Amino acid sequence: MSGVPVGWYIALSAALFTTGLVGVLVRRSVVVMFMCIELMLNSVNLALITFSRVHGNLDGQVLSFFVIVVAAAEVTVGLALIVNLFRLMGSTDADDPDRLRS
């Protein structure tokens, strides 16, 4: 056995994406759901970089770089929102904020 076929990288990326998706659907804690979103973003990055290698240019890596930047911005705002949610509700359970106004 030598070398790794491209499909294996894509399959790993798909498996990680599915893991993150199931995590978002199953977990109740908002913070863990957020971590699962990060997992999904990472799996997409892995697929992008695999395609970048397949096509032999760096465009996929640049796009992946942008995804990382957007993820950083998203985490900043999202965690601030989670802290605010915890201040209001006293928990980070995703089922708790079920009213539009308190």
Place this chain on the structure above:
Amino acid sequence: MTGVLAQAAQGAPGEVVGSTAEFWVFVVTAVVALWTGVSVIVLRNAVHAALMLVINFFAIAVLYAVLEAQFLAVVQIIVYAGAIMVLFLFVLMLLGITSETRFTERVRGQRTAAVLLGVALLVLLVGAGAGPYLGSDAICPAQAGSGDLCVGLQARNNNGNVAGVGRLLFTTYMWPFEVTSALLVIAALGAMVLGKRHRADEDVTDRPPDSAGALDDDEDTDVEAAGVRGELVAAGDDRPPGREERP
């Protein structure tokens, strides 16, 4: 990195260019990534899940390096494992949430449905996206010369991966890059605005000092915190005063 691995493999007689080293690195890293990824959603303790996610990021960084994206491998470690996860752990420690309190699912059979849907999606993605390329003819270095795919990344990385990505970033993708800087500034401002404390009555963490002082004891902080939280949950059930006066 792959060049180095390929050279190491070329040293061995009768070896194809696509190296066994890459294969074993992939197998070990993929197992680690999958294991930690599943651990993130299985572990009850949120801090443990976060630490598992850090290991997952490191594994993916190794895969980036194998895929000849050295710059992104380092960025992955610095930004994700360094900055983002520290932010996550800060919030986890700050809020004192370690484990989920409630295990009941609000929608019946949600967990089973989610896992079934996940398996279906996985089959779909692997079958449609990865299926045609699982064979040994899809190994990239072995294909060099036979098609126009999988050739040329080495040439573009000639001056180093950082120089290649940087040149592309500052020529072709100049405008998105500038927009990105605006996005980061806006995100920082938004986090500042959201993190600002409004002294409102319903603020849970801004309780008067007499109830907050109980939390300062070093011992049995957990018990006290649980007590405060239980009281809050109880108060949430029968609508605390101050909420009813609102129109």
